[in-house]
Amino acid sequence: MVLEPVGQVTELGGHKFNTTNNQMELMATIEALKFLDTPDLNIWLYTDSTYVIRGITQWIWGWKKRNWQNAEGNPVSNQDLWKQLEIQVTRLKKINCKIDWRYVRGHQGVPGNERVDEIAVQMTHKKTANLYSGSLLQYQVPIMDLPESHELPPMKEKAKKKKAHSYLSYVNNQLQRHQTWPECEAVVKGRPGAKFKKATSPEHEDEILRGWGVSSKPWS
Secondary structure, three states, X not given: OEEOOOOEEEOOOOOOOOOOHHHHHHHHHHHHHHOOOOOOOEEEEEEOOHHHHHHHHHHHHHHHHOOOEOOOOOEOOOHHHHHHHHHHHHHHHHOOOEEEEEEOOOOOOOHHHHHHHHHHHHHXXXXXXXXXXXXXXXXXXXXXXXXOOOOOOOOOOOOOOOXXXXXXXXXXXXXXXEOOHHHHHHHHOOOOOOEEEEEOOHHHHXXXXXXXXXXXXXXX
């Protein structure tokens, strides 16, 4: 929904087949910004999507520098939508609008956030919704009841992958232990019924073998 300085509230909504939550969060942001064309606005954009806020304010610079690849060297997901969002942000900057990206935690009883969730659910199930357009004074949702804090929550640290102690393969009742994954892969690739797994410790090796029903191993 969009609340304009003149006190006009406009609810927006739409649906699309074969989409994801991240894509719809981006689309909602794009459509809200498209709606605005008045110069010199101070825009407060509230969203419960940390993905959208971090993407457009932090990650996009690195993606563009790497030709729309992420830090792992893979193509950035939803880059067509990110490019559309950047176009809208750039357009608004050119008419001297400033965007303040504000995070609101979802499902915490914030009236505006609850209403947009309701619209999203209606669009998902019915492909339509009763969208309001009119004066803020007549609007039944107290959208000015906003949380005091709009800071982003801290990013969760990615769990570090445990270093491999060994790689085990079990093909045609023959158990082997390998130091690297390529060595293990060469043994199991294309072999029907082959079993293989990374072990992170000698104890983990024993656990894997018990799961495979192997009682002995050809190494000490």
